[in-house]
Amino acid sequence: MIALLRVAKFVVSLCSLLFIVSFLPGQSVYSQDTASSVNNLPPITVKAYDTENDAGSSITVEWSDPGYWRREGFNGYRLSRKNVASGIEDSLDVLPTGHVLHEDRSVSDDSSYTYTLAVLINGANLTSTSTEVVRSSKQWFDNRLTWVLILGLIICGAVIYFIESAKRGTKLFLRRIAGLEAIDEAVGRATEMGRPILFIAGIQDMDDVQTIAGLTILGSIARTVAEYDTKINMPVCTSLVMTAARETIKHAYVTAGRPDAYNDDMVRYVTNEQFGFVAAVDGIMVRERPAACFLLGAFFAESLIMAETGNSIGAIQVAGTAMPAQLPFFVAACDYTLIGEELFAASAYLSGEPRQLGSLKGADVGKAIAMIVILVGVIATTIASAWNSESMLWIENLLRQMFSTG
Amino acid sequence: MKREIPLIITFVAGVAFVLQYFIPHYPFNRFNDIFSDWFAIVGAFAIWLGALSLIKLCLLNISKKSHDWPISLLMIISFLSIVIAGAIDGFHGLNTVPTTSFRDPGTNFDWLYQNIYTPLSSTMFAILAFFVASASYRAFRARNTAATLLLLSAFFVMIGRVPLGDYLSGWLPERMQFSQWANWLMAFPNTAGQRAVMIGIALGTVSTSLRIILGIERSHLEG
Numbered sequence: 001m002i003a004l005l006r007v008a009k010f011v012v013s014l015c016s017l018l019f020i021v022s023f024l025p026g027q028s029v030y031s032q033d034t035a036s037s038v039n040n041l042p043p044i045t046v047k048a049y050d051t052e053n054d055a056g057s058s059i060t061v062e063w064s065d066p067g068y069w070r071r072e073g074f075n076g077y078r079l080s081r082k083n084v085a086s087g088i089e090d091s092l093d094v095l096p097t098g099h100v101l102h103e104d105r106s107v108s109d110d111s112s113y114t115y116t117l118a119v120l121i122n123g124a125n126l127t128s129t130s131t132e133v134v135r136s137s138k139q140w141f142d143n144r145l146t147w148v149l150i151l152g153l154i155i156c157g158a159v160i161y162f163i164e165s166a167k168r169g170t171k172l173f174l175r176r177i178a179g180l181e182a183i184d185e186a187v188g189r190a191t192e193m194g195r196p197i198l199f200i201a202g203i204q205d206m207d208d209v210q211t212i213a214g215l216t217i218l219g220s221i222a223r224t225v226a227e228y229d230t231k232i233n234m235p236v237c238t239s240l241v242m243t244a245a246r247e248t249i250k251h252a253y254v255t256a257g258r259p260d261a262y263n264d265d266m267v268r269y270v271t272n273e274q275f276g277f278v279a280a281v282d283g284i285m286v287r288e289r290p291a292a293c294f295l296l297g298a299f300f301a302e303s304l305i306m307a308e309t310g311n312s313i314g315a316i317q318v319a320g321t322a323m324p325a326q327l328p329f330f331v332a333a334c335d336y337t338l339i340g341e342e343l344f345a346a347s348a349y350l351s352g353e354p355r356q357l358g359s360l361k362g363a364d365v366g367k368a369i370a371m372i373v374i375l376v377g378v379i380a381t382t383i384a385s386a387w388n389s390e391s392m393l394w395i396e397n398l399l400r401q402m403f404s405t406g
Numbered sequence: 407m408k409r410e411i412p413l414i415i416t417f418v419a420g421v422a423f424v425l426q427y428f429i430p431h432y433p434f435n436r437f438n439d440i441f442s443d444w445f446a447i448v449g450a451f452a453i454w455l456g457a458l459s460l461i462k463l464c465l466l467n468i469s470k471k472s473h474d475w476p477i478s479l480l481m482i483i484s485f486l487s488i489v490i491a492g493a494i495d496g497f498h499g500l501n502t503v504p505t506t507s508f509r510d511p512g513t514n515f516d517w518l519y520q521n522i523y524t525p526l527s528s529t530m531f532a533i534l535a536f537f538v539a540s541a542s543y544r545a546f547r548a549r550n551t552a553a554t555l556l557l558l559s560a561f562f563v564m565i566g567r568v569p570l571g572d573y574l575s576g577w578l579p580e581r582m583q584f585s586q587w588a589n590w591l592m593a594f595p596n597t598a599g600q601r602a603v604m605i606g607i608a609l610g611t612v613s614t615s616l617r618i619i620l621g622i623e624r625s626h627l628e629g
Contacts (some may be wrong), residue, residue: 026491027553031538038618053430054430055430055431055432055435056431056432061579084594090424107506138430138432139431140429141430142430142431143426143429145428148428149428152612155609155612156612156616159612159613159616160616160620163620163622199615205445207445208554209611209614209615212614212618213614215611216623216625217576221603221624236456237531238449238456239452239454239455239456239457240448240449240452242455242459243452243455247590247627248416251625258477264459265466267546268459268460269455269456269457269460269465270460272453273508273523273527274603274620275526275527275530275531276523276526276527276530278530279526279530283477287474301531304534304537304538304541305533305534305537308537308541308543312543319457322606322610322611324600324603324607327603328545329541331545332541332542332544332545333537333541333544339577339603339605339606340603340604340607340610341606341610342569342610343610344610344611344613344614345610345613346626347614347617348617348623351625355622355624356617356622356623359613359614359617359622360613361617362613362614362616363609363610363613365604366609366612367606369611370609382496388569
């Protein structure tokens with residue numbers, strides 16, 4: 001109740017602050033459009049500059065056409081480039097109406113260039129004056145990603161802070177995740193029934209973080225499996241996952257003090273083909289009737305086929321993926337589903353290691369930032385559109401800029 | 407050292423990938439391509455590990471006459487058929503002018519692919535339609551308030567996505583027709599939910615990546 005009151009207080013304070021800010025003076029965002037006459041037009045202006053945020057070898061040429069494109073007989077623009085040192089002139093592309101910008105990617109960082117633009121009207125070329133001398137260069141930082149870097153540093157900083165804090169002994173609260181609590185129950189059930197458990201780490205390779213998340217959970221499950229002396233069966237669809245999974249299970253068996261019970265055949269490669277893999281897994285499910293199925297990793301169209309087959313054989317199923325399109329299928333067909341971030345939190349949750357739990361707390365800071373930004377953004381956009389407030393529009397644009405990478 | 411070297415490689419590769427995202431300057435702009443090439447090369451060599459493991463397992467099943475050994479035999483026959491067909495077509499193609507690939511139309515490999523693999527693959531995909539029906543039947547049972555809401559949402563989305571929906575609700579003002587209900591459900595509650603999940607996934611990915619780069623999470627490297 002107290003927590004709810006605090007949240008309500010915070011929301012009311014934030015709304016009041018935004019309401020006050022909405023009355024602050026701001027810059028006008030609108031400008032009057034001035035129509036120019038087609039006849040008696042001023043000369044076309046062209047400027048060339050080094051393309052920003054790139055790896056060099058590119059110059060951007062930009063021009064403003066005061067209205068030549070509306071003249072009868074307009075055939076487009078022809079761009080010409082001159083190498084200042086050698087004096088060699090090249091005619092570049094002919095660009096149709098609508099183009100006001102061209103990126104020349106055929107330049108060398110070692111040379112300087114000037115550009116001229118010709119407006120082609122019935123064969124009569126109206127040529128602009130040459131641009132200033134320009135040279136392309138490589139940039140050491142992509143300025144468009146400044147906000148991404150700042151936000152990334154804040155989130156990473158928070159993760160590292162909480163990891164260090166957990167190392168010093170700070171107690172961290174972690175909410176209960178039903179799907180992970182059910183792992184022991186599922187393995188225990190398989191032991192009682194004398195049937196194997198089936199583990200699928202998705203259909204992606206080791207370069208997918210979901211596969212790695214699946215394998216980290218496999219480590220914990222394999223330890224329980226080794227302790228309970230149950231059989232684990234893991235078909236995989238890539239060889240690298242096979243190798244990594246074998247090492248993970250082997251280590252779990254060694255940790256559980258039963259290295260003799262480990263067998264390489266627990267993990268078997270089937271095929272890289274998506275539906276070939278599904279057919280094999282479904283066949284294994286129907287023939288071997290595992291008591292528990294774990295589907296943890298990256299899944300695509302095969303998610304529901306596997307989950308429904310598992311359901312039809314009466315296996316207890318724990319699934320988890322970070323593919324939003326597949327989550328509804330798992331929710332519908334499995335007993336427990338780890339939704340998105342829960343898949344990534346699983347390893348830390350199961351290990352109970354303070355350093356790993358600290359990293360989860362750090363990610364919560366990111367969530368708090370997201371919640372505040374969404375709240376501020378919604379309020380600012382609403383006020384801006386309702387009262388045409390320039391200050392609110394400024395806040396809205398700032399937030400858009402912060403979360404845009406383009 | 408068996409544990410430290412992979413951790414060092416992970417740290418260096420992880421930091422390099424982060425840097426290449428922000429730095430367009432050479433050589434950082436080439437890191438992504440270079441690492442992708444290395445990964446593809448390592449993966450290509452590793453395919454033999456997988457194939458050999460599969461053959462070994464199947465041969466073991468056949469020799470022991472274990473349960474379902476005919477399936478293992480079928481697997482080996484299929485594997486050898488496609489490999490031999492591809493090899494014959496490949497060597498034959500090298501001697502023709504111009505050279506042809508084993509994957510070109512008209513080859514034995516292509517015949518096996520088009521007439522056996524593709525229909526089998528399509529069959530597996532087609533099964534999905536039946537599984538969607540059975541899963542939907544279970545998911546849409548109105549057992550409690552949340553399930554009832556799900557059922558109603560699904561009803562309006564499905565009926566709003568077919569012409570029958572607008573036919574039945576045609577007497578209502580345009581803004582109240584079923585297709586508009588479906589659009590609203592997809593554009594607002596559904597998008598909001600999806601974005602919440604995606605924000606969680608993004609933060610989870612950052613947190614997991616940091617754990618892996620810093621060597622805190624190492625269970626996938628144990629051995």
